Amino acid sequence: KDILVIYEQEAEEWALYLKSLFGLIVNEEGILLYDLENSSCKHQELLGLLSYKCKLLILSCGLLNCLNQKRSYFLEQVLKPPDNVVILLCGVENSEILYEILTLDGESKEISTDQKPEEYILVVKGIIQPDHQTISDINLSDVRRASEETNLTFKTEVLSERLESNEQSILVLPRRLSCENPGEIFILLKDEIDEETLEIEFVADNQRIRTQTASWNKKVKYVKALDFPAGPVYVNVYCGGVIKTTAQIEYYTALEEIEPILKKVADPIAFTCQALKFSSVEKVDNVLTSLLKSKISSYEFSPFQSEEEHHQQANSHLEEFPTLLHCAARFGLKNLATFLLSCPEATQACKITNKYGDDPESIAKKHGHKELRKLIKEL
Structure with missing residues (x-):
């Protein structure tokens, strides 16, 4: 018992091809082709399948779509170690998707239909004959002949078309849901389905929750979306206990929605103008100055740190704007800078450099605020 090949009916051509290919490294009698449709969970049969040295699963769309509870359990028992x-x-x-649906012990080796047959042999031989992980003893012409003699009508493109047709016959919407208020999920059907057998299964983080749908009309069903943290969640649509389609939906938070927008804002002052509907930078300048004046007069609050406080903070982390004067110099807030320069601590603030080694005067110069630079320099 060398190689067990598990497949779904539509991948039968691939299973036959693999048997002829692996027949070059082991006796074909030691290769079993196992159609998942005929799977059995009888203890004796499972023990027999577990005794195969290598288990190869042909993961196709058809296999994913036919997975029910019984077949999922069967695969979980056989695909180990x-x-x-x-x-x-x-x-x-x-x-x-397979790892979301099944509870498997760990990651397995993967190959794809895009790889060369020699690579298939190398991977499988590494399992059944770990001390002989080369194909130097195999005639490559035999490998090519095995490929040519097998009519692989079952191609990746065909699978993709079937998957697309599945998605078109059953559509799951929306594809993005808010974590704060997920709302409802709608299942749009191309053809009428017995709604008594229609179920939705949510799969995420080793959770599998199945629920019944409600009916909007004959071809539109809906279900209350469950609460999940941000991230991908798979939705399986079952009919009669068989998966008809699988869709991936994305749960997102409100912060995640606005974060990309904030990251794109290069100029926070321009963003402030837009967000607060200020007509100009001068308006922002005036408002900030007014607020700061009222704050200082009410609470005798200093807009600057003491030299000791600044050095303590500088030791813990470097900032682009260690004082408000640095910020005003960067964005050309002339009124705010004028007010700050009238404060007793202004002379000290003008000597403080930021993480780039710039003091307020050099910042104003670097960003083309000539009048502001002149004000700071005169101090």
């Missing part, structure tokens, strides 16, 4: 398992990606981009 993970070091002896190989997953052939056949028309699917990766195995993430």
Whole structure:
């Protein structure tokens, strides 16, 4: 018992091809092709399948769509230990969905239909004959002949088309949901389905929660979206206990929505003008100056740090704007700077450099605020 190949009916051509290919390194009698449709969870049969040295799963869209509770349990029992398992990606981009649906012990080796047959042999041989991980003893012409003799009508493109047709016949919307208020998920059906057998399963972080749908009309069903943290969640649409389609939806937070916008804002003063609907930078300058004046008069608050406080902070982390005067110099806030320069601590603030080694005067010069630079220099 050398190699067990598990497949779904639409991938039968690939299974036959792999049997002829691996027949070059082991006796074909030691290779078992196992159609998942005929899977059994009987203890004796599971023990027999576990005894194979290498288990190869052909992961196709059809296999994912036919997974029900019984077949999922079967795969969980057979696909171990993970070091002896190989997953052939056949028309699917990766195995993430499989690991979301199944509870497997660990990551297995992966190969894809884009790779050369010699690579398949090398991976499988590394499992069944770990001391002979080369293909130097195999005639490469035999490998090519095995590929040519097998009519691989089941191509990746066909799988992709089937997946697309599945998505078109059953559509899950929306694809993005707010964590704060996820709302409802709608299932749009191309054809009428027995709604009594229609179920939705949410799969995320080793959680699998299945729920019944409600009916909007004959071809539109809906379900209350469950609460999940931010990140991807897979939604399986079951009909009669069989997965008809799988969709990935994204849960997001309000902060995540606004974060990309904030990151794109290069000038915070310009952003402030837009956000607070100020007509100009001068308006922002006047408002900030007015607020600061009222703050100081009410609480005798100093806008500058003492020299000792500044050095303590400088030791813990360097800042671009160690004082408010540095900020005013950077963005050309003339009124604010004029007020700050009238404070007793202004002379000291003018000597403080930021993390780039710039004092307020050099900052104003660097950003072209000539009048502001002159004011600071005169101090």
